[in-house]
Amino acid sequence: MKPLNEIFEENSRWVASKLEKDPAYFDKLAAGQNPDILYIGCSDSRVTAEELMGAQPGEIFIHRNIANLVVACDNNVNAVVQFAVEHLKVRHIVVCGHYECGGVKAAMQPSDMGQLNSWLQGLRDVYRIHQVELDAIDDESRRYDRLVELNVREQCLNLVKTDHVQRAWYKGGHPQIHGWVFDVRTGKLVDLQLKLAREFALLRRIYDLRPIG
Numbered sequence: 001m002k003p004l005n006e007i008f009e010e011n012s013r014w015v016a017s018k019l020e021k022d023p024a025y026f027d028k029l030a031a032g033q034n035p036d037i038l039y040i041g042c043s044d045s046r047v048t049a050e051e052l053m054g055a056q057p058g059e060i061f062i063h064r065n066i067a068n069l070v071v072a073c074d075n076n077v078n079a080v081v082q083f084a085v086e087h088l089k090v091r092h093i094v095v096c097g098h099y100e101c102g103g104v105k106a107a108m109q110p111s112d113m114g115q116l117n118s119w120l121q122g123l124r125d126v127y128r129i130h131q132v133e134l135d136a137i138d139d140e141s142r143r144y145d146r147l148v149e150l151n152v153r154e155q156c157l158n159l160v161k162t163d164h165v166q167r168a169w170y171k172g173g174h175p176q177i178h179g180w181v182f183d184v185r186t187g188k189l190v191d192l193q194l195k196l197a198r199e200f201a202l203l204r205r206i207y208d209l210r211p212i213g
């Protein structure tokens with residue numbers, strides 16, 4: 001871990017390197033953002049969003065929390081999703097989980113964790129929904145991995161339930177929702193290629209928020 005003063009030195013070097021390539025770099029950056037993707041990922045320090053995607057400032061709108069959850073009553077994630085779809089008009093929302101996720105491991109080991117109890121309840125619910133499949137996996141590490149993937153899937157479905165996403169869909173057919181996993185053991189980003197059409201149809205019967213009439 002770097003001492004804090006080195007962070008500012010590093011920043012100065014970064015500014016200089018950007019200006020060397022393009023003297024107007026920060027003028028352009030200050031002019032506004034037009035990202036096409038909202039990325040919802042884990043707060044884990046190993047899973048940086050931009051770096052692993054090779055993205056530059058201005059390219060991706062980002063929200064991170066423990067275990068990349070989309071919780072219905074979370075004012076923070078709701079505001080981020082609304083801003084992304086209504087104002088930035090992003091065409092894609094990505095939920096990106098990662099293997100070796102501490103939040104997922106914690107959720108699979110029941111214990112009193114203070115403030116984390118209520119947060120991890122969302123993950124424990126994912127476990128409960130998929131308990132039969134998960135309990136049939138003998139290998140513990142494979143079971144963790146599968147819960148990471150199923151959690152991404154459930155959080156994608158949670159996005160579908162939100163009014164902001166549904167309004168945008170009914171208006172313009174976007175955003176598309178994608179589930180990815182970052183494998184910290186290899187550095188690879190994996191598209192889970194989620195096929196959610198069947199779930200969407202089922203969800204519609206229960207969660208459709210289209211105004212009547």
Ligand code: CO
Pocket residue numbers: 042043044066067068098100101102103104
């Ligand atoms: Co994590």
